[in-house]
Amino acid sequence: MSVVQVVKNYVTKMITDSEPGYKIMLMDKHTTSFVSVVLGMSEVMRQEVYMFERLDQTSSGENLSFLKCLVYVRPTRENVDLLVRELQKPRYGSYYIYFSNVVSKSDVKLLAEADEQEVVREVQEVYADFQALSPHLFSLNMPTHSQGLKWASGALGRSVQGVAAVLFSLRVLPSIRYQNNSEMARVLAENVRQTILNESSLYNSPDAEGNTLLLILDRRDDPITPLLHQWTYEAMVHELLGVASGRVSLAHVTGVADDLKEVVMSPAQDEFYAQSMYLNYGEIGQTIKDLMEEYQKRLSKQQKVESITDMKNFVEHYPQFKKMSGTVSKHVTVVGELSRLVSSHALLAISECQQELVCGSDHSANLQRIRQLVADPKVREVDAAVLVMLYALRHEGHPNTDLKGLVSALTRRGVGDRYLKLLSSLMDYGGARARQSDLFGTQVPQDVTAIRKRFFKGVDNVYTQHKPLLLEVLEEVMKARLRETAFPYCGTAPSLPQAPGACAGLRGPHHVVVFVIGGVTYEESLAVHQFNTRNTNTRVILGGSTLHNTASFLSSVEAAMEGIPRKTLRL
Structure with a gap:
């Protein structure tokens, strides 16, 4: 169950299923990136692929009828229109068209009508509509997913297509659960479920697997992880x-x-x-x-x-x-x-402070250390601002908070207005009122085991104390303890078309596909890799709207909060 191998297999199949002879691959900007991260261009060229072109950047007029053309594009309106234009004046001897997702019958009809010279040999769907970054990690490469805390234009449709393509390509038939306090997660879950129902014929294959969970999360429940420096x-x-x-x-x-x-x-x-x-x-x-x-x-x-x-x-x-x-x-x-x-840039000192801030409980020591680092000229503007953001999230509501003093310290060192606005936006985006999870472990644990786990876990490396919230969720999934009030089902498993061996319910899922609306991080990817290594009976695939570092996450927060009046921070 490797998303990298899935994409490789699809690309190899495209090349080998066509007639022998020199070929050209015609792709769009998305599918170009899908191929480039899993296969070197030299590796593709060894299989008689002579040249690569972008569909939206093709040269006009040159007749290359001695070449066969492999078309691998997303089934968008723009791409279909460009293909119609290509087929009306074909430059190649034959065309093998592969769409990266489900294509409508009306679009296929448009292509057939444009193919007056009968150069199209095949039109197929392959479900490689995502960027496979490692065997367990995929991205939709969509930096902006939200505007005004609602789905941005086109983002919902793209997310439905991407998540569905992962499920189709892996041939898994899931039960679907979503984060209950996220309206965006609920809407995505319902749309993915409807897509599965509409394409139920894809699960007629005897190797389609049930006993799978699709879990849809929202980045807003854990705004901490994308802000931390990681050391892999x-x-x-x-x-x-x-x-x-x-x-x-x-x-x-x-x-x-x-x-x-x-x-x-x-x-x-x-x-x-x-x-x-x-x-x-x-x-x-x-x-x-x-x-x-x-x-x-x-x-x-x-x-x-x-x-x-x-x-x-x-x-x-x-x-x-x-x-x-x-x-x-x-x-x-x-x-x-x-x-x-x-x-x-004193990043070791910055990272140590970040880790102690989000994992420790000494407010006074945290505050003193942040003041020192904000005033340090070696510390970058963004790192100084992020420390204050983490402090605001970690000690929100603390009776002795000095957020006002830290904001003044940022102003004195000349931190730009953008970061001060982001501080306010981040609190609205991922503050306590926006989250359903106990991100910092401040609620009273319900049993002695939880207390021991939280306070006596031991730390081998001061720079890697933090564990993402995702890991806790996965452990609850594996133990079949994920609360339905927090992560309800979308529909019920029996109402979905049943593949051979499919199981209703969630106990002991063999496969878990996690999709995070708003993006994932490499810290979460590492956690999934380690989880898969430890738990050989459960295989987890992790994906998200995009793959974040600190800069891209802050930009996505800005976009998500656009048009929403900022609340005045309690300083």
Whole structure:
């Protein structure tokens, strides 16, 4: 049950099912990113794919009738119109059209009418309508999902299509539950359920699996996790450098080589990264050192070319050596830049303060430390502002709160008005009144076990004390203790078309697909990875509107609160 493998299989099937011969792949901006994070372009080209083009950027007039065209696009109105135009004046000898989701009969009819030269050989639906970032993680790559705390234009439809595509591609038939205090979650759940009912024929296959849960959550219930610095390799890269469709820009790094100005950071295409992505900051440094030493050993052997046999060995092993050389150069550059940023912006001190703030209970010590860091010139404006945001969320309603003093400290150091407005917006977006969960463990636990878990859990690493709320929810799912008042069912399982082996109810689900409206984080991805490793009988897939770092989360909060009058903070 790997979303990466699902997308790979679909792309491979598109290529191999068409007639032999040179082909071109015609994609849109979305499907281009779907392919690029799971398959290297060189890997696709080895399967007779000659060239890649964007449907919205095609060159006009050139006749390439000797090529076959594989079309892989989302079934949008724009794409159908562009395909109609393409088929009216076809540039290629034959077309194999694959839509990434369910396509309407009316759109298929439009394509048939445009195909006067009868160049279309196939029109099929493949359910690869999402970005598969790792075997258990997917994103819809939709940064803005909400406006005025309601679904933004087009966002609901896109979310329904994306979530349904994951379910269809994995061939799982779910019961559906959603976060009860989120109207957006309820609406999404109802629309996904209706889509499943409308496409019930997809579950006629004997390998369609039941005993599955689709759980729809809202980011507003946990606004803390996207604000915290994380220390795994993949999380640091995303937070400090930014990742877009598996690519990282290093163009800003002083003295960087031309071939390293943009590098691929995708576990599906980089074996070293796949093995190292969950390592923490200290571990990745040692791993890079080991990689360097291994490279140097191989380099010294390569330099000893003294006979015909040595030459032969050199030629045979040169491709692997060249690949290793590129891997070393890339990761040494990336880790070097991460190390520079951590040091120059006092990020270890910032992270320690963040962790103590959200996991500890000493208000006075938290307040004093935040004051010191806000005044520190090494601390970036965004980190200073986020500390105050975390303080406002953590100590909301505390009798001795000094939020007013912290806001004044931000103003004195020249923090922009944007962050001061965001502080107010964030409290409306994810403050106590917006949440249904006990995010900080401030409510009285109901039993001794809960008390022991909360206060005597032990901490091996001060920088990784925090555990996302999602992990607690998953543990409740696994134990069949998820409260129906907080996470009601959408409809009932027996009313859905039943696949062979489908089970009504939730006890012991074999598969759980979690979708977070408003986006997920790499900390939550790590938690799911660890959860899957520990619990071999339950497989969890995690997805969201987008994949957040701090900057993207704050931007999404701004968009979500647009048009809603800000309440005056109690300072």
